[in-house]
Amino acid sequence: MEPKRVVVKVGTNVLTNKDNRILGPILRELVRQISVLYERDIMVILVSSGSAIAGKEVLGDTRIKDPSVRRQVYSSVGQPRMMRHYYSIFHDYGMRCGQVLATKRDFDPGPHRENMINCYEGLLAEGVIPIANEDDATSLTMSMFSDNDELASLVAELLDADSLIILSDTDGLYTGHPDDDDSVKLSEVKGDQDVEKYVQASEKKEGEGRGGMESKLKIAKGTAKKNIPTYIADGKRHNVIVDILDGKDIGTKFIH
Numbered sequence: 001m002e003p004k005r006v007v008v009k010v011g012t013n014v015l016t017n018k019d020n021r022i023l024g025p026i027l028r029e030l031v032r033q034i035s036v037l038y039e040r041d042i043m044v045i046l047v048s049s050g051s052a053i054a055g056k057e058v059l060g061d062t063r064i065k066d067p068s069v070r071r072q073v074y075s076s077v078g079q080p081r082m083m084r085h086y087y088s089i090f091h092d093y094g095m096r097c098g099q100v101l102a103t104k105r106d107f108d109p110g111p112h113r114e115n116m117i118n119c120y121e122g123l124l125a126e127g128v129i130p131i132a133n134e135d136d137a138t139s140l141t142m143s144m145f146s147d148n149d150e151l152a153s154l155v156a157e158l159l160d161a162d163s164l165i166i167l168s169d170t171d172g173l174y175t176g177h178p179d180d181d182d183s184v185k186l187s188e189v190k191g192d193q194d195v196e197k198y199v200q201a202s203e204k205k206e207g208e209g210r211g212g213m214e215s216k217l218k219i220a221k222g223t224a225k226k227n228i229p230t231y232i233a234d235g236k237r238h239n240v241i242v243d244i245l246d247g248k249d250i251g252t253k254f255i256h
Contacts, residue, residue: 005124005161006037006245009047009152013169014235020053022082026236028089033241034129035093042245043124045159046097047132047152048086054078068141075136086131096128101135104143107154120159149219156228164223165244165251166216167235172252173198173217188253189221224254 010030017023034044052071055078064070083099090097100119106112123130132155134145145151149166156164175198176183189195199214220230231244233251243250 004042005045005159006042006163006165006241007045007047007152007156007159007161008034008165008167008241009148010049010167010235011148011169012049012053014167015048015050016053021057022050022054022085024085027085029238030235030241031086031089031093031095033239034090035095036242037245038095038127038129043127043129044241045120045124045130045132045155045161046086047148047155048082049133049148050082051075051078051133051136054081057081072137079133079137082133083131090129096126097131098123098128100130100132102132102151102155103135103139104145107158113158117158120155124159147215149216153219153223153230156223156230157226161228163245164220164228164230165241166220166230166232167240168213168216168232169234169236170213170232171234171237171250172232173213186252187249188255189224190255191225192221220252220254224256227256230254 008030015022015026030046034046037044052074055074055076058077058081059074062070062073064073079101083097086097100116100123102116106116120130132151134148134151145154152164152166155161170178171185173186173189173195174183175186186195186198196214196217199217216232220232223230231251231253233240233244237250240250
């Protein structure tokens with residue numbers, strides 16, 4: 001039997017604290033879980049945000065007025081920083097990782113798509129954990145992914161993954177605001193169940209990531225429709241990925 005494949009997307013809000021600093025212990029806990037699964041022959045493809053924030057940490061406020069150029073510059077400086085963090089932690093666990101940066105056109109049918117599949121398959125065959133992100137430095141604004149949730153869904157489909165896990169700063173989908181006493185977490189959402197009414201509007205500042213719960217919901221439902229069970233769960237929860245794959249009732253599961 002072939003090893004299982006899981007795409008795990010980790011958002012900027014999971015990787016940072018309230019001062020928008022990258023959290024080393026969170027990265028380490030992520031990698032620890034990936035190493036546990038690796039020993040079970042489950043390969044994780046990691047879709048990691050955080051490059052814009054990591055770049056902003058270095059550069060601070062810039063003189064660049066144009067927001068899309070500013071994002072390109074932050075990401076360009078931040079991406080190697082993120083990879084250095086990951087490289088060193090994976091190395092501590094006796095593992096290797098590789099970087100796969102994609103733009104939206106890479107997923108269009110044709111040579112770009114075939115080329116990317118070959119790259120992922122090559123890394124996985126060698127036991128190397130692929131770390132994917134949007135190539136923000138060269139992506140055209142008009143053809144960007146709406147956010148890394150969309151990228152993760154496309155990667156899951158591309159590689160015929162067994163599941164997609166979207167790690168967020170909330171423990172799944174609630175029937176109201178997660179902090180309200182009368183809100184209940186939904187354990188499972190099936191098909192076209194109308195759950196959009198539960199979603200709160202998202203307010204995010206620059207560099208904090210583009211995807212709110214509304215986009216996560218759309219992506220989770222769309223991915224589940226392709227017969228890839230999708231989970232939204234709290235990325236700061238200890239052992240969250242392993243627990244989900246062990247069938248524990250964590251987060252919200254979306255199925256077709």
